[in-house]
Amino acid sequence: MLSLLTLPPLPFMVFELLRYKQEDITSDNQLVKQPESLDVIIMDVLPSQINYTFAGKNGYNVGVGDNNTTIVRGGEAPTRISLQGTFGARTIRKGVGYVDGFGRLKNFEKMFRKSQSIDGALANNKPDEFGYIYGINFYDFTHLYWGAANLDTFNINKNAQVNTKVATYTLNLTGIGKLIDSTPRDPMLRNLKYAIKAQEWFEQANKDFEEFKRSSEILSLAEEILADIETVGIILNTIEEMSVEYTSIIDSTTRTISEIINGIPTTSGGAFSFASLLGK
Numbered sequence: 001m002l003s004l005l006t007l008p009p010l011p012f013m014v015f016e017l018l019r020y021k022q023e024d025i026t027s028d029n030q031l032v033k034q035p036e037s038l039d040v041i042i043m044d045v046l047p048s049q050i051n052y053t054f055a056g057k058n059g060y061n062v063g064v065g066d067n068n069t070t071i072v073r074g075g076e077a078p079t080r081i082s083l084q085g086t087f088g089a090r091t092i093r094k095g096v097g098y099v100d101g102f103g104r105l106k107n108f109e110k111m112f113r114k115s116q117s118i119d120g121a122l123a124n125n126k127p128d129e130f131g132y133i134y135g136i137n138f139y140d141f142t143h144l145y146w147g148a149a150n151l152d153t154f155n156i157n158k159n160a161q162v163n164t165k166v167a168t169y170t171l172n173l174t175g176i177g178k179l180i181d182s183t184p185r186d187p188m189l190r191n192l193k194y195a196i197k198a199q200e201w202f203e204q205a206n207k208d209f210e211e212f213k214r215s216s217e218i219l220s221l222a223e224e225i226l227a228d229i230e231t232v233g234i235i236l237n238t239i240e241e242m243s244v245e246y247t248s249i250i251d252s253t254t255r256t257i258s259e260i261i262n263g264i265p266t267t268s269g270g271a272f273s274f275a276s277l278l279g280k
Contacts, residue, residue, distance in 0.1 A: 006203075010141035010142065011142065012192060013042070013046055013047070013139065013142060014139040015041045015136060016041075016139070016186075016189065017038045017039040017135075018036065018038065018136070019133070019134050022133060035180060037183060038114075040184055041104075041108055041111055046142065047083040048086075050082075051081065052079060052080070053081075059074060081172070081174070083172075086166050086168050086169070089165045100165075108169075109156070114134060135148060136150065136173075137149070137179050139192065139196075141195065147178055148177045148180050149176060152172040153170075154169065154171050155171075156168075179196075
């Protein structure tokens with residue numbers, strides 16, 4: 001689908017830690033009440049590597065004979081995301097305080113462990129009664145991707161001799177659905193959510209235009225004509241490039257033959273001189 005309208009990538013990546021009560025979840029996993037926004041971490045230093053893996057939940061039935069394979073579609077698999085980088089070393093003002101790279105690292109470690117821990121979520125210390133459930137909203141405005149996520153692993157790699165203040169990390173997370181509706185406690189994230197609303201409006205407008213284009217014979221015909229013109233242009237450019245390359249080869253070959261002929265010794269009458277070739 002042609003994206004006529006879209007936001008440009010923005011240099012922001014945000015993690016939001018949420019907490020909601022067990023009784024606020026219905027039997028079909030719907031929230032009847034907005035969760036509490038416990039913490040927001042805006043990545044002051046963006047990751048040096050951002051990897052997205054999109055895949056399908058496919059199965060394969062292999063029969064007898066060559067190429068006798070059928071695919072069983074199971075829908076789209078959860079999106080796998082991997083981030084690598086550092087939290088930097090410089091001190092940055094955050095609210096009324098200041099935090100350096102190590103402080104940002106420890107803050108993220110705290111968020112990760114909080115999102116995974118169930119000790120604080122247990123009701124009356126009973127393992128089968130959860131008073132709270134924690135969730136993560138992930139916002140990647142560099143790729144215009146956002147949604148609920150599970151933080152799978154958080155690996156920290158430090159060198160005690162070189163760059164002792166700059167630890168590297170690898171974070172693996174899995175996208176598990178749409179954003180959990182919440183009211184962020186961080187004013188910056190509240191403002192960035194307006195960009196999400198704008199992108200959703202752009203995507204809906206693009207879908208409406210595509211639907212209108214499919215139902216309009218005039219626009220469909222115009223699109224086919226433009227595609228034909230573009231195809232012919234590509235073919236003509238390819239032929240021109242091949243012609244230039246062929247001409248270059250012919251010129252090079254002609255010069256080589258001419259040099260060889262001019263280098264053969266001849267007699268005064270113009271005939272080949274084998275005696276000269278043999279050095280006699």
